[in-house]
Amino acid sequence: MTTLTITQPDDLHLHVRDGEALKSVVPDTAKQFARAIIMPNLAEPITSVAMASNYREQILSASQSTSFTPLMTLYLTDKTDTATIKEVNSSHFTHALKLYPAGATTNSDKGVTDLANITPALEAMQKLGVPLLVHGEVTDPSIDIFDREQAFIDTTLIPLIKQFPDLKVVLEHITTRQAVDFVNQASDNIVATITAHHLLMNRNDIFTGGIRPHHYCLPVLKRETHRQALVTAATSGSPKFFLGTDSAPHPQHAKESACGCAGMYTALHAMELYTEAFDNADALNKLEGFASFYGADFYGLEHNTNTITLKKEKWQVPKSLTLGDSTIIPLRANEFCEWKLI
Numbered sequence: 001m002t003t004l005t006i007t008q009p010d011d012l013h014l015h016v017r018d019g020e021a022l023k024s025v026v027p028d029t030a031k032q033f034a035r036a037i038i039m040p041n042l043a044e045p046i047t048s049v050a051m052a053s054n055y056r057e058q059i060l061s062a063s064q065s066t067s068f069t070p071l072m073t074l075y076l077t078d079k080t081d082t083a084t085i086k087e088v089n090s091s092h093f094t095h096a097l098k099l100y101p102a103g104a105t106t107n108s109d110k111g112v113t114d115l116a117n118i119t120p121a122l123e124a125m126q127k128l129g130v131p132l133l134v135h136g137e138v139t140d141p142s143i144d145i146f147d148r149e150q151a152f153i154d155t156t157l158i159p160l161i162k163q164f165p166d167l168k169v170v171l172e173h174i175t176t177r178q179a180v181d182f183v184n185q186a187s188d189n190i191v192a193t194i195t196a197h198h199l200l201m202n203r204n205d206i207f208t209g210g211i212r213p214h215h216y217c218l219p220v221l222k223r224e225t226h227r228q229a230l231v232t233a234a235t236s237g238s239p240k241f242f243l244g245t246d247s248a249p250h251p252q253h254a255k256e257s258a259c260g261c262a263g264m265y266t267a268l269h270a271m272e273l274y275t276e277a278f279d280n281a282d283a284l285n286k287l288e289g290f291a292s293f294y295g296a297d298f299y300g301l302e303h304n305t306n307t308i309t310l311k312k313e314k315w316q317v318p319k320s321l322t323l324g325d326s327t328i329i330p331l332r333a334n335e336f337c338e339w340k341l342i
């Protein structure tokens with residue numbers, strides 16, 4: 001196959017920051033996706049519907065598109081109350097709340113320190129059908145970084161689901177075979193997003209020829225057997241697995257540093273990367289469900305009506321892009337993509 005036309009997809013996990021950086025990155029997503037679930041982990045996290053409303057306005061005015069819809073989320077803290085959950089449920093533009101275990105990743109220090117602190121909020125979410133989005137890694141520094149997802153499933157997620165069996169849960173950006181197995185055997189209300197980079201790369205890519213700061217993200221890339229399990233899940237046709245890029249813009253200087261931060265920028269060419277992963281697995285016929293239907297179905301959204309077309313044509317990714325008054329290095333900078341969005 002040399003061209004592929006599918007219903008326009010949605011990105012169900014995206015970081016866009018704010019201010020000038022936001023203005024640089026939102027148009028990239030709006031060129032590829034009809035809608036995106038916007039992560040709330042700003043330096044001052046989005047913790048109320050009023051904050052989400054302001055943030056949404058910033059995104060809409062930066063999108064350079066009349067058809068792009070940001071789907072807003074709130075950041076759970078130890079103080080999130082049931083009134084906030086009710087407000088999220090009744091607002092037309094807020095769709096979920098994100099659980100960042102405190103200390104797990106970028107701007108997570110105001111996250112939840114103990115799930116017991118948000119029991120009433122979780123009860124309300126379960127009752128109202130408001131999805132809980134989860135960064136699934138434990139924060140205990142004594143746990144090996146490559147084991148933190150599985151440890152989270154065992155010590156936090158399984159007990160959580162036992163306590164709230166009807167809670168809608170998205171285990172975000174899964175990276176391991178254990179996460180795939182867990183989601184597959186769980187009930188229908190437990191689903192997962194998968195990034196393009198975790199479908200295309202394994203942990204060797206962090207160290208090819210030297211240390212590669214632009215291949216560092218959280219959860220960190222895992223070994224090849226895990227990548228293969230993710231590809232199998234994404235291309236299985238199961239509605240439990242859907243697209244979430246986790247594109248996370250950080251300025252070049254913050255990545256190329258003695259203590260570089262986590263995140264890869266894929267908003268520029270997300271669909272090209274996913275299409276390549278599905279093509280490599282001989283599963284292009286499974287891309288549309290994964291990219292355009294299953295996520296919308298989980299969130300109770302209509303399917304998009306317009307289409308996008310990708311063409312099998314090699315092109316070179318720019319070596320850097322503008323990010324506010326700084327620069328950003330996209331994934332595959334200066335290297336090639338096999339597919340092109342036309």
Ligand code: NCD
Binds near residue numbers: 216248262264
């Ligand atoms: C994300 C970011 O930069 O906000 N970074 C990342 O490595 N994925 C946060 C996150 O999703 O962990």
Ligand code: ZN
Binds near residue numbers: 015
């Ligand atoms: Zn993320």
